Amino acid sequence: MSNTAVIGGQWGDEGKGKIVDLLAEECVIRHQGGANAGHTVKINGKTYVLHLLPSGILRAETINIIGNGVLIDPIQILDEITELKKQGIDVTPDRLKISHIAPLIMQYNRVLDAVSGGKVGTTGRAIGPTYADRDDRIGLRVCDLYLLSDQELREKVEDNLKLKNHILKFYNHPPVSLEDVMEPLLRSRDALEPFVHNDIKRIIHEHDGSLLAEGAQGTLLDICHGTYPFVTSSNPTKGGIYTGTGAGKITWDNIIGILKAYTTRVGEGPFPTELGGNDSAEWCSTHKREDEERKYTNVSINDSDDFQKGVALRRVGEEYGATTGRPRRTGWLDLALEQYVVDVNGLTGIAITKLDILTGLDKIPVCVGYKLNGEETIHFPIEQLQNCEPIYTELPGWNQDISNVRKLENLPKEAQNYLLFIQDNLNTPIINVGVGPGREQTIKL
Numbered sequence: 001m002s003n004t005a006v007i008g009g010q011w012g013d014e015g016k017g018k019i020v021d022l023l024a025e026e027c028v029i030r031h032q033g034g035a036n037a038g039h040t041v042k043i044n045g046k047t048y049v050l051h052l053l054p055s056g057i058l059r060a061e062t063i064n065i066i067g068n069g070v071l072i073d074p075i076q077i078l079d080e081i082t083e084l085k086k087q088g089i090d091v092t093p094d095r096l097k098i099s100h101i102a103p104l105i106m107q108y109n110r111v112l113d114a115v116s117g118g119k120v121g122t123t124g125r126a127i128g129p130t131y132a133d134r135d136d137r138i139g140l141r142v143c144d145l146y147l148l149s150d151q152e153l154r155e156k157v158e159d160n161l162k163l164k165n166h167i168l169k170f171y172n173h174p175p176v177s178l179e180d181v182m183e184p185l186l187r188s189r190d191a192l193e194p195f196v197h198n199d200i201k202r203i204i205h206e207h208d209g210s211l212l213a214e215g216a217q218g219t220l221l222d223i224c225h226g227t228y229p230f231v232t233s234s235n236p237t238k239g240g241i242y243t244g245t246g247a248g249k250i251t252w253d254n255i256i257g258i259l260k261a262y263t264t265r266v267g268e269g270p271f272p273t274e275l276g277g278n279d280s281a282e283w284c285s286t287h288k289r290e291d292e293e294r295k296y297t298n299v300s301i302n303d304s305d306d307f308q309k310g311v312a313l314r315r316v317g318e319e320y321g322a323t324t325g326r327p328r329r330t331g332w333l334d335l336a337l338e339q340y341v342v343d344v345n346g347l348t349g350i351a352i353t354k355l356d357i358l359t360g361l362d363k364i365p366v367c368v369g370y371k372l373n374g375e376e377t378i379h380f381p382i383e384q385l386q387n388c389e390p391i392y393t394e395l396p397g398w399n400q401d402i403s404n405v406r407k408l409e410n411l412p413k414e415a416q417n418y419l420l421f422i423q424d425n426l427n428t429p430i431i432n433v434g435v436g437p438g439r440e441q442t443i444k445l
């Protein structure tokens with residue numbers, strides 16, 4: 001009997017959904033983030049994309065909890081439930097339980113995020129402004145839908161709207177109307193009610209020993225420990241599990257960091273091992289998948305040009321946002337960064353995803369340290385990653401298709417060597433390795 005936490009070990013998009021689906025037991029809990037997440041899970045050839053619902057929802061026997069740290073967009077969550085129903089997954093109140101004190105996403109914050117989130121390259125899902133309202137103590141919470149009268153709810157929204165419309169004026173944006181904010185709240189209130197619980201902690205404690213905490217985003221996007229200010233506004237790191245559930249009696253025995261075999265990031269911010277450097281960052285922030293497919297018809301991951309190599313890695317790895325459709329910036333695995341991730345979260349194990357994507361590379365560079373101001377650094381400079389120059393080791397690649405391999409010893413020796421290099425460097429055991437998107441395409445160690 002043990003409790004497991006799954007934590008993003010990079011800048012999100014590490015493939016956490018598949019690992020949660022693999023490790024889920026009685027009860028899966030989400031504790032932070034909102035519909036900015038996009039967890040893609042492939043089961044028996046069917047693809048499911050989840051934004052707010054925990055990935056355990058795809059397993060009929062699993063109870064799914066949305067903790068108080070998660071931002072609730074009531075229409076989004078109901079739409080997601082309807083969509084899953086169409087795909088044959090029934091989401092009933094006995095399998096989905098939402099904390100009554102989770103913050104609500106309001107229409108004005110969607111608009112604010114759209115006009116003010118550009119510098120960070122946010123997902124536009126109102127994440128920053130909603131957490132800011134919570135911390136400013138002016139936010140609305142799920143329980144307000146049921147505890148306040150219609151009149152009281154309107155008054156609270158009206159009060160906030162005065163401030164929000166004032167800020168929107170600063171951005172030369174037209175005001176948001178009271179009706180636009182109230183309509184989704186009133187429309188979703190009754191349908192949401194059966195899922196809302198005021199005793200989430202008790203439910204979590206009842207399943208102690210068979211819990212799985214599903215992190216969204218990743219450690220480097222953490223508001224406190226990430227590449228600030230290019231971060232999200234929650235704590236995807238281990239500490240976020242406690243504040244985002246309130247279940248203080250739980251011990252998290254296994255803390256599993258999910259690491260893609262290479263690295264990606266969306267939005268702005270430093271990324272030392274990015275292929276193509278600033279050109280790649282600029283291209284990804286200004287172009288769409290279609291533009292890229294039109295312009296780069298023939299690309300190779302062994303191209304001598306780093307930018308083109310980055311495009312090829314994106315193409316082979318299908319690295320386009322599940323939530324936004326944006327091309328993700330691509331680069332090599334960064335073990336200097338990963339050591340920091342191991343330390344911040346106290347990782348007890350690592351799951352490597354998408355190893356198959358590296359097949360065909362002649363050589364695989366791995367970052368093992370940084371130079372800062374011309375000298376090798378001994379501490380990890382999270383505050384000035386933009387000034388760091390990666391120090392690489394090159395490991396040999398492999399050509400054989402590995403997507404059907406299910407045992408470590410059946411991998412080409414170069415692929416085994418790549419995994420052992422990661423494990424030894426981080427001094428943390430690898431517990432499983434993904435060699436394809438399917439549930440079964442996993443090597444268990």
Ligand code: IMP
Pocket residue numbers: 011012013036037038120121122123124125126127128216217221230231232233266267268
């Ligand atoms: P926000 O979370 O929408 O406020 O966006 C803040 C930053 O986090 C932006 O750079 C986003 O691209 C990034 N981000 C948010 N959610 C995810 C995710 O699920 N995967 C990858 N990046 C994310």
